[in-house]
Amino acid sequence: MHKKKKSQQEILGFVLIVLIVMIVGVVFLSLTLIKDKRKVETSVKYSSLLSSAMYHTSDCAINYIPQYKDIQELIKECYNNPERKCVANANCEKEVIIKEDNPGTRFSFNSHQGPFEDVFPEGNAQEPLLVKYNLKQGQKIFISDITGVIKYKDKEVDCKNGPLEGEQGYSGLAGFYDDNSIKISEYSLKSFQGGIDVPEGATRLYAYIKDDKKGYQDNFGGECVFYIKEDKDEEIITKTKVPCSTDNTIRTVCEVLNKTLKEVIENSLIIDEESPTKAYTLKIRYSPGNNVETTNEFISLEKGLFQNCTTIRGGKHSIAVSTFSSGFVNVELDVCQQD
Numbered sequence: 001m002h003k004k005k006k007s008q009q010e011i012l013g014f015v016l017i018v019l020i021v022m023i024v025g026v027v028f029l030s031l032t033l034i035k036d037k038r039k040v041e042t043s044v045k046y047s048s049l050l051s052s053a054m055y056h057t058s059d060c061a062i063n064y065i066p067q068y069k070d071i072q073e074l075i076k077e078c079y080n081n082p083e084r085k086c087v088a089n090a091n092c093e094k095e096v097i098i099k100e101d102n103p104g105t106r107f108s109f110n111s112h113q114g115p116f117e118d119v120f121p122e123g124n125a126q127e128p129l130l131v132k133y134n135l136k137q138g139q140k141i142f143i144s145d146i147t148g149v150i151k152y153k154d155k156e157v158d159c160k161n162g163p164l165e166g167e168q169g170y171s172g173l174a175g176f177y178d179d180n181s182i183k184i185s186e187y188s189l190k191s192f193q194g195g196i197d198v199p200e201g202a203t204r205l206y207a208y209i210k211d212d213k214k215g216y217q218d219n220f221g222g223e224c225v226f227y228i229k230e231d232k233d234e235e236i237i238t239k240t241k242v243p244c245s246t247d248n249t250i251r252t253v254c255e256v257l258n259k260t261l262k263e264v265i266e267n268s269l270i271i272d273e274e275s276p277t278k279a280y281t282l283k284i285r286y287s288p289g290n291n292v293e294t295t296n297e298f299i300s301l302e303k304g305l306f307q308n309c310t311t312i313r314g315g316k317h318s319i320a321v322s323t324f325s326s327g328f329v330n331v332e333l334d335v336c337q338q339d
Contacts, residue, residue: 279304
């Protein structure tokens with residue numbers, strides 16, 4: 001009787017352990033699903049980027065040189081025949097497109113250039129620096145990369161951040177004026193980093209430094225440097241020729257696809273601490289069609305960490321595997337941004 005009761009207790013203990021393990025597993029799976037669930041905003045920009053990338057020519061020729069395949073052809077080949085080899089490359093050159101962030105137009109002004117209200121006869125300041133004219137109400141202005149110092153008798157004041165609390169001086173300033181040199185509004189240069197809309201009545205933007213005393217008697221020199229543009233996402237697009245791969249190692253189409261696609265995406269997405277773009281993931285999956293959920297992922301690329309994303313924007317591109325099949329390949333790009 002004692003043995004039977006002991007066996008029952010052991011069975012009960014085993015059952016409890018199994019239940020605990022199951023509960024922990026369910027909780028872990030739920031947290032994982034929640035963590036991986038991203039709210040992605042569809043972006044025309046990133047969908048267009050994917051569409052353009054599909055026609056980028058690689059350095060992989062499958063049958064003979066120079067029959068080089070584009071990325072879209074490599075994706076289909078990688079899915080249908082992942083062990084397919086590229087023909088060994090000979091020395092050559094190819095043209096590539098490079099996209100870079102455009103810092104805008106460079107400007108600088110010296111410590112004696114003040115606002116119009118401090119120019120003769122009110123004071124002896126020099127005229128401010130004209131940086132924009134023919135402005136329209138609602139037009140957005142961005143200023144970045146603010147550097148330089150203004151020198152006073154016994155100290156220097158940073159053009160971007162201004163003086164320490166309680167000290168004399170100003171940071172670099174920019175004022176909106178009308179055609180009659182009447183000030184509409186005034187901001188620090190630093191305030192324009194997130195963009196400022198042109199106010200009603202303003203037609204010109206000037207940059208300058210103010211002084212605690214009219215007459216500019218205690219400004220001893222220095223200058224402020226900055227860049228200005230109207231679109232924070234402006235890009236510089238250049239074309240250049242680079243050597244094709246001189247590595248005669250026989251590579252598979254999937255290896256070339258991974259390398260080439262990564263280069264194309266990361267040349268278009270500038271990902272670093274200073275950039276608003278913090279990370280991306282790119283997944284390529286096969287779907288059999290007929291409303292069947294996509295499950296077969298065969299390419300995965302990523303850079304950066306999806307942390308503290310203000311917005312996650314994404315783009316998609318679909319490729320038919322063949323004319324004789326309802327299946328297709330989905331290329332999905334998600335981008336983490338801090339706006």
